[in-house]
Amino acid sequence: MTKHAPNTLSLVADIGGTNTRVALANGATLLPETIRRYSNTGYPGLETVLRQYISEEGDVDCKGACVAVAGPVRDGVGTMTNLDWTIDKDTLLRATKAEKVSILNDLQAQGHALGYIAEENITCVAEAQTPEAPSPNAVRLVIGVGTGFNAAPVFETYAGRFVAPSECGHANLPIRNAEELALCQFVxxxxxxxxxxxxxxxxxxxxxxxxxxxxxxxxxEKSAADIMQSLENGDDPRAEDTVKVFVKILGTVAGNLSLIQLPFGGIYMVGGVARAMTPYLDRFGFVHAFRDKGRFAGFMQNFAVSVIKDDYAALTGCASHLNTLTA
Structure with missing residues (x-):
């Protein structure tokens, strides 16, 4: 006897450079008790991961499947940036036997999660300085900082939500001063x-x-985890200087992206590194760097910035996106 009624639930997966998280969803609602995490190094490809998950969930018969890929997606094919996997719809259909499948870039999935994240999992780090609330159709922007970096605008259209794909993490570093030029040359x-x-x-x-x-x-050299631990302990001045440089460049880049997309509906930062940086953004001048745009500094106050603390937001986004396809 299977754990789940056949053809009622959807399978969703978030494929990162290190781990893949898989879960089931009922419509747009993620089922937290079904979330499982798999280390990518133990598997030759996504199909093997999904087959194991389905087996562990009692050979669940899924009506749909949607995966978020940490890399570009073109014509239904996802290519991982930091992992030697290629994911296509045929792979998903074969692994899940679902009637409807979809492949998203991971930041697209984060964009589709907006509106489905509990308020307690959203931390505002910069409020918009405007008297009126943003329009329900205002553009929003998700910025992912984790194993990699990316961002995607979120548009509310008459045909439904559209989250444009992007690979902006591979654009050039901005340079504002001699230290940043030296860092750029070092990289x-x-x-x-x-x-x-x-x-x-x-x-x-x-x-x-x-x-x-x-x-x-x-x-x-020092690992990212040890840098953050040293910052918290106060036992390594270089760790503090490192995070200070990081936060200022993050503010500059987030500000640049905001001027490109005009997200009057807000900017939402996601990812493990973004969450780790949250307690230090104010201390190291994130908002100043974000708004430091010369004569447009005042205009930058139109944009609120928040951090999403929900580590499973991409899974929720896959569920909400798939629900619009199967409704």
Whole structure:
């Protein structure tokens, strides 16, 4: 006997560079008790992960399946940026035997989650300084800072929600001063191209720490987790300097993206690194860097910035997106 009634639930998955999380959803509602996490290194591809999950859930018969991919998606094919997996609709159909399948970029999934996240899982870090509330159809922007970096605008249209795909984490790093120029050159020497993701990510935080040590004639490495722990403990001044550089560049990049998309409905930062940085954004001047746009500094006060603390938001986004396809 199976655990679930046949052809009633949907399968959703969030495929990161390190782990894949899989769950079931009833319509747009995620079922938290069904969430399972798998280490990608133990599997040759997504199909094997999904087959194991389905088996562990009593050979559940899913009516739909939607996965979020940490990488570009084109014509129904997702290519992982930090993992040697390629995901297509045929793979999903074969693994899940579902009637309807969909593949999203992970930031698209985060965009589809907006409106389905509990208020207690949203922390405002910069309020909009405007007298009126934003229009229900105002553009919103999700910014992901974790294993990598990306962002996606969220549009409410007459045909429904549209979340535009993007790979903006691979655009050039911004340069505002001599230190940032030196950092840019440091990254370029190591990787051939100084991309935003090379600094604004978990491994990027480690790179900033090594850069500052190299500048000081003391090039030591430290993991991102240890950098954040040292900052909390107050036992390593370089860790504090590292996070200060990180936060200011994050503010600059978030501000640049806001001027491109005009998200009067708000900016929502997601991802493990964004959550870890939340207690330090005010301390290290995130809002100042975000609004430091010359004669447009006042205009930048139109945009509120929040951090989503829900680690399963991408799964919720997959569920809500799939629900619109199967309704």
């Amino acid at each position: 370029e020497n190591a990787h051939g191209f100084p991309a935003v993701e090379d600094v604004l990510s978990g491994r990027g935080l480690e790179r900033v720490y090594l850069f500052l040590g190299t500048q000081a004639g003391d090039p030591r």
